[in-house]
Amino acid sequence: MHTLETRVLIIGGGITGTGIARDLSLRGISCIVIEKKDINAGASGSNHGLLHSGARYVLHDAGTATECMEESRILKQVAPQCIEETGGLFVAVKGDDESYIADFPSLCAAAGIAVNPVDTVSALETEPALSGNIIAAYETTDAVVDPFRLSLENISHAIQLGAILICHTRITGFAINKNRIQSVNLLNTRTGETLAVKSDHVVNASGAWAGETAGLAGINLPMVYSKGTLIITHHRIAGRVINRLRPATDGDILVPGGTVSIAGTTSVPINDPGSLHPTAEEVDLIISEASAVVPELKKTTFIRAFSGVRPLIRSQSNFEGRDLSRGYVLLDHARDGIENFVTITGGKLTTYRLMAEKTADLVCSHMNISSSCRTRTSPLPAHDACRWSEPGLSPRYWLKTRKPGDLLLCECEMVPVSAIDCILESMKDQAVPPGLRALGIRSRIGKGPCQGAYCSIRTIAYLYDKRVLKGDQGLVEMIAFLRERWKGMQPVLWGERLMHAELQEAIHCGLFETELQK
Amino acid sequence: MKKTADASISNPDIGIYDLAVIGTGMTGMAASLIAADRGLSVVQAGLTGEILFSSGFFDFLAIHPVREKRYWTNPWDAVHALVQDHPDHPYARISAQTMRHAWDVLISFLEREGLPYHREPDENIRMITSQGTIKSTYCLPLTMQPGANGLKQNLPCLIADFHGMREFSAVQIAESLRSQWKGIRTLRVHFPGTDGLTELYPEHMARALELPLNREKLAMLIKPHVKEAKLVGLPAVLGIDKSLQATNDLSEKLGLPVFEIPTIPPSVPGIRLKETFERALPQKGVKQFLQKRVLRASFEPDGLFRLDIGSVSPEHTIKARAVILATGRFFGGGLYAERDGIRETVMGLRVVQPAARSEWHRDDFFDPSGHPINHAGIETDDLFRPLAASGSPAYPNLFAAGSILAHQDWIRSKSGVGLAVCSAAAAVESCIYLREGKR
Numbered sequence: 001m002h003t004l005e006t007r008v009l010i011i012g013g014g015i016t017g018t019g020i021a022r023d024l025s026l027r028g029i030s031c032i033v034i035e036k037k038d039i040n041a042g043a044s045g046s047n048h049g050l051l052h053s054g055a056r057y058v059l060h061d062a063g064t065a066t067e068c069m070e071e072s073r074i075l076k077q078v079a080p081q082c083i084e085e086t087g088g089l090f091v092a093v094k095g096d097d098e099s100y101i102a103d104f105p106s107l108c109a110a111a112g113i114a115v116n117p118v119d120t121v122s123a124l125e126t127e128p129a130l131s132g133n134i135i136a137a138y139e140t141t142d143a144v145v146d147p148f149r150l151s152l153e154n155i156s157h158a159i160q161l162g163a164i165l166i167c168h169t170r171i172t173g174f175a176i177n178k179n180r181i182q183s184v185n186l187l188n189t190r191t192g193e194t195l196a197v198k199s200d201h202v203v204n205a206s207g208a209w210a211g212e213t214a215g216l217a218g219i220n221l222p223m224v225y226s227k228g229t230l231i232i233t234h235h236r237i238a239g240r241v242i243n244r245l246r247p248a249t250d251g252d253i254l255v256p257g258g259t260v261s262i263a264g265t266t267s268v269p270i271n272d273p274g275s276l277h278p279t280a281e282e283v284d285l286i287i288s289e290a291s292a293v294v295p296e297l298k299k300t301t302f303i304r305a306f307s308g309v310r311p312l313i314r315s316q317s318n319f320e321g322r323d324l325s326r327g328y329v330l331l332d333h334a335r336d337g338i339e340n341f342v343t344i345t346g347g348k349l350t351t352y353r354l355m356a357e358k359t360a361d362l363v364c365s366h367m368n369i370s371s372s373c374r375t376r377t378s379p380l381p382a383h384d385a386c387r388w389s390e391p392g393l394s395p396r397y398w399l400k401t402r403k404p405g406d407l408l409l410c411e412c413e414m415v416p417v418s419a420i421d422c423i424l425e426s427m428k429d430q431a432v433p434p435g436l437r438a439l440g441i442r443s444r445i446g447k448g449p450c451q452g453a454y455c456s457i458r459t460i461a462y463l464y465d466k467r468v469l470k471g472d473q474g475l476v477e478m479i480a481f482l483r484e485r486w487k488g489m490q491p492v493l494w495g496e497r498l499m500h501a502e503l504q505e506a507i508h509c510g511l512f513e514t515e516l517q518k
Numbered sequence: 519m520k521k522t523a524d525a526s527i528s529n530p531d532i533g534i535y536d537l538a539v540i541g542t543g544m545t546g547m548a549a550s551l552i553a554a555d556r557g558l559s560v561v562q563a564g565l566t567g568e569i570l571f572s573s574g575f576f577d578f579l580a581i582h583p584v585r586e587k588r589y590w591t592n593p594w595d596a597v598h599a600l601v602q603d604h605p606d607h608p609y610a611r612i613s614a615q616t617m618r619h620a621w622d623v624l625i626s627f628l629e630r631e632g633l634p635y636h637r638e639p640d641e642n643i644r645m646i647t648s649q650g651t652i653k654s655t656y657c658l659p660l661t662m663q664p665g666a667n668g669l670k671q672n673l674p675c676l677i678a679d680f681h682g683m684r685e686f687s688a689v690q691i692a693e694s695l696r697s698q699w700k701g702i703r704t705l706r707v708h709f710p711g712t713d714g715l716t717e718l719y720p721e722h723m724a725r726a727l728e729l730p731l732n733r734e735k736l737a738m739l740i741k742p743h744v745k746e747a748k749l750v751g752l753p754a755v756l757g758i759d760k761s762l763q764a765t766n767d768l769s770e771k772l773g774l775p776v777f778e779i780p781t782i783p784p785s786v787p788g789i790r791l792k793e794t795f796e797r798a799l800p801q802k803g804v805k806q807f808l809q810k811r812v813l814r815a816s817f818e819p820d821g822l823f824r825l826d827i828g829s830v831s832p833e834h835t836i837k838a839r840a841v842i843l844a845t846g847r848f849f850g851g852g853l854y855a856e857r858d859g860i861r862e863t864v865m866g867l868r869v870v871q872p873a874a875r876s877e878w879h880r881d882d883f884f885d886p887s888g889h890p891i892n893h894a895g896i897e898t899d900d901l902f903r904p905l906a907a908s909g910s911p912a913y914p915n916l917f918a919a920g921s922i923l924a925h926q927d928w929i930r931s932k933s934g935v936g937l938a939v940c941s942a943a944a945a946v947e948s949c950i951y952l953r954e955g956k957r
Contacts, residue, residue, distance in 0.1 A: 277881055279876060280874075280875045280876040280878075281876060284857070284875075287857075404716060405716055406716070407682065407684055407716055407717060408684075408717065409684065454685070454782070457649070457685055457782055458684040458685055460690065461684060461685060461686065461687035461690050462684070462687070464687045464689045464690035464693055465687050465689055465690075465706075467689070469690075469693070470693055471693055471694070471696055471697075472650075472693075472694050472696075472697075474649075474650070474690055474693070474694060475649070475650070475651070475694060478649075479884065482883050482884070483882060483883050483884065485883075486882070486883035487881070490879045490881065490883075493855070493878065493879060494855040494856060494857045494875065495854070495855060495856070495857075498848050498855045498891075499848045499849045500849075501879075502847060502848045502849045503571070503849045505883075505889070505892075505929050506571070506783075506849070506929050506934075507782060507783060509884075509929050509930055510577075510928070510929040510932070510934060511573045511575070511647060511653065511780070511782075511783070512647050512649045512651045512653065513647075513651055513652070513653045513654070513932070514649070514651060514884075515587070515884045515886075515930075516581070516587055516589070517651050517652070
C-alpha cells in the first residue's frame with residue numbers, strides 16, 4: 001500500500017476543506033485534502049451562492065449575523081473575482097408581520113449591519129419584477145458568490161503552494177494509537193487502489209458526513225440534517241438579492257447569479273444526507289411563496305431544481321430545521337481522547353474563511369506552531385481554469401477572445417474547446433480523472449437551457465478525440481451525467497422544459513438506446 | 519384517382535375535403551399518403567413536424583416488456599406479445615394485415631421517390647449509431663444498410679469523420695464498439711471546401727456532397743487510408759435529394775461499400791424524409807398548409823369539421839368530413855403540460871394522465887419501467903376515435919393517431935415510426951369504414 005506523509009490531512013473538498021488547505025498552505029504547513037467525490041460535491045455545491053450581509057439572521061442569530069457582515073466585507077476585498085456585488089433588498093408585502101418590519105432596522109443596527117430604507121416607489125422602479133403589493137423595502141449589502149469558483153480558487157492556490165488534492169477517495173479507517181491518529185487508510189473509489197496518509201494532525205471538514213467520519217475514529221457525533229430546495233430560473237429576474245422582510249421561512253429568497261436567478265428555499269428535516277431529490281411539491285411551495293414578492297415566478301421557466309443539506313451537530317442546539325443556528329462548530333477531539341483530531345462543521349458559505357482561520361489556529365496550537373492567518377488580507381489569486389463555472393461569463397469571454405478553430409462545445413453557455421483544454425490541464429494538478437461530471441463542476445457544460453442534451457454529446461466526442469476517454473467510458477460518463485441532471489430537471493418539468501426532456505429521452509433512449517447497452 | 523375538394527355551395531371560398539390531417543410529422547405524412555392512395559381528398563396542416571428529428575431509422579417494436587428490457591428479433595412476435603399483455607395498447611386495435619399494408623405503402627412510396635429503405639421481412643436489424651451504441655430497428659435507409667451488414671459479419675471497417683463536426687467522433691465509435699465490432703479503424707479529414715470554417719453543420723455538408731466534384735475530393739482524401747478495410751462508414755451527410763446516388767458514387771470511387779451512420783437529430787436523414795413527403799404528397803393531390811397551425815377547430819351542425827388555418831391569425835378556412843389528429847406529444851405540440859395538468863392543444867380533448875405532476879416522472883432518468891407521463895395521451899375506441907369522459911367518442915368523425923395516443927411508450931419500446939404509420943393506416947381505414955357504413 002502506498003503511503004503519503006504530510007503535516008495535516010483534511011477530510012472533505014468543500015469550501016471549508018479547500019479554505020483550510022489554503023489557510024494552512026499560506027502558513028507554510030503542508031497538507032493533503034481528500035474528497036470522496038469531487039470539489040463541492042456536498043452542501044458547498046448546492047446552495048444559492050448568497051454572500052450574506054447578515055441581515056437575514058438578525059432576529060434569531062445575531063452572532064452569525066455579525067460574522068456574515070464582517071466576512072462578506074473581507075471576501076469582497078480578497079476574492080472579488082468570485083463575487084458579484086449586486087446589493088440586496090429586503091421587502092415586505094401586504095400581510096407581512098408589521099412589528100417585525102418595524103423592528104428590523106434596530107435589529108440590524110444592534111448587529112452592526114448597515115441597512116438603508118427606500119421608499120416602495122423607487123424600489124419598484126429599480127426592481128420592476130417586485131410585486132406592486134410591497135409595503136416596505138431596505139437596501140442591504142448582500143451579494144452573490146460563485147461557490148464553485150470560490151472552492152476551485154482556494155484549492156488551486158493551495159496546490160500552487162504545495163498542497164495535494166486527492167478526489168474520489170474515501171476513508172476506510174483510522175489507525176489510532178496512544179491517543180493519536182497515526183495514519184488514515186483510504187480507498188480510491190474509481191480505481192480501487194488503497195492508500196495511507198501519515199500526518200501530524202487530521203481535520204474533519206466533511207460537512208454532512210462529519211458524524212460518519214468521526215464515527216470511524218470511534219467518536220460519537222450525532223448529526224441532524226435539514227434539506228433545502230432551490231429552483232433556477234431560465235433568465236435573471238432581478239438585479240439584486242431579494243429577501244422577504246419577515247422571519248426566515250420557506251420561499252423567501254431570490255438570488256441572481258450571472259444570467260439566471262435562484263429562488264428558495266425550503267426546510268425539511270431528513271435522516272440521510274446521501275440522497276437528496278428535489279420534489280415537485282417543494283418546487284410548487286417555493287413558487288407559491290416567492291411569487292408573493294416576485295409575481296413573475298408564477299409564469300417563468302425554470303431550468304432545474306436542486307437540494308442541499310444543512311448539517312448540524314445535534315448537541316449544538318435545541319432547535320430544529322430552519323431555526324438551527326447557522327453558526328459553525330469547531331470541536332477539539334482531545335476531549336474525546338484523540339489529541340490530533342478536530343471537526344469543523346455547520347456555518348455558512350459566507351463565513352468559510354473565518355471557519356478555516358479558526359480551524360487552522362487550533363491545529364497550529366496543537367502542533368505548537370506559532371503562525372498567523374494571512375487569508376484576511378492576502379488576495380485570492382485568480383486562476384485561469386477557475387473562471388468557467390460562473391454563469392454568463394463564458395459568452396463574454398468567448399466573444400472577446402474568439403480564435404479561429406476554437407469550436408464551441410456548449411452553445412447555450414458558449415463553452416469553447418479552449419476552456420475545456422484549460423480545465424483538463426488544471427484537473428491534472430487536482431488529480432481528478434477527466435470526465436463529463438468533473439467538467440460539469442468546473443464549467444457551465446450541461447447547465448444551460450438544453451441541460452446537457454447537446455453539449456454532453458459534443459464534450460464526450462471531444463474527450464474521445466483527445467484520447468482522454470477510452471473503451472465504453474464515454475457511455476458510463478453519459479449515463480451518470482444524464483442521471484445527475486435528471487434529478488434537477490424532473491421536478492420542474494412542465495411547459496417547454498418538458499418538451500426538451502421528451503426530446504432528450506427520445507435521443508438518448510429512442511435513438512441511441514443508451515439504457516439498453518451492455 | 520386524384521380527387522380535389524368540392525366547392526362548398528354556400529361559401530365558395532371554403533373547400534370541403536374528405537379528410538383533414540392535423541400534423542406534419544411521420545404520422546400526419548403517413549395518414550395523408552395512405553388516405554390519398556385510397557382516393558380521399560386530403561388537406562394537411564401543421565408546423566415543421568418532428569419528422570426533422572427522425573434519425574432515419576424506422577422502428578416497429580423491439581422491446582417488450584420495457585421493464586425487463588427484453589429484446590425481440592422478430593417484431594411481429596413482439597407485437598403479438600405486447601398486445602396479449604396490454605390490450606389497451608394502440609397496437610391492439612390494429613390488425614396485422616393493416617400493419618403490413620401500412621409498411622408496404624410507406625416503403626414502396628419512399629422507394630419510388632428515390633429514398634429506398636431496407637428491411638428484413640420479419641426481423642429487427644442491429645445497426646451502430648454515432649454514439650458507438652448499437653440500436654435495433656425495423657427498416658433503415660439503404661445508405662445505412664452496409665453498416666448493419668458489416669456489424670453482423672464483423673468486417674474490417676474504416677470510419678471517417680471531419681474536423682469541425684462536433685457531434686460525431688469516429689474514435690468514440692471505434693472505442694465504444696471495441697468489444698462488439700473489432701477491426702474498426704478511424705480517420706479524420708478536412709471536409710472538402712471548408713477551409714477557414716470552424717463549425718460544420720450536417721445539412722450544409724450534405725448539400726455540398728450533392729455535387730460530384732466534392733464527392734471526388736472526399737474520395738481522394740479517404741482512398742489512401744482504406745487499406746484492409748472492407749467498407750467505409752461516414753456520418754449521415756451523403757446528399758439530400760439523391761442520397762443513394764451519392765453513396766453509390768462514393769462507393770464506386772473508393773471501390774468498396776460506403777455506409778452512413780445516423781447522427782444526433784435534427785439530422786440529414788430527417789431532412790430527406792421531410793423534403794420527400796413535402797414534394798410528393800402535393801403531387802398525389804394532398805393540399806398542404808405547411809408552417810401553419812390549426813388555430814380553431816369546430817364541429818359544425820352539418821356534421822363536418824371547420825378548421826381555421828394560419829400562422830397567427832386565420833388565413834384559410836376549410837371543412838372536412840373527417841379529421842385525423844396527428845399532432846404528436848409534447849415536443850410535437852399535440853400535448854401541453856401546465857404545472858397542474860396536461861391538455862390537448864387543438865381540440866381540448868380529454869387526456870388520460872397520472873393524478874399529479876409528482877407522478878409524471880420517475881426519480882431515475884433510466885428507470886427501467888419508463889416514465890408514467892409517456893403513457894399519458896388520448897384514449898380512443900377501436901376505431902381510433904378519441905373518447906370523451908363519458909366513454910363514448912368525443913366526435914363521430916374525429917380520429918387520433920401516432921404518439922399522441924395513450925397507453926404506449928414509443929421511446930422505450932422502440933416503436934416510434936411503427937406506431938405512427940400503423941395507427942395512421944388504421945385511422946384512415948376507420949374513416950373510410952364509417953363513411954361507407956353511412957352510405
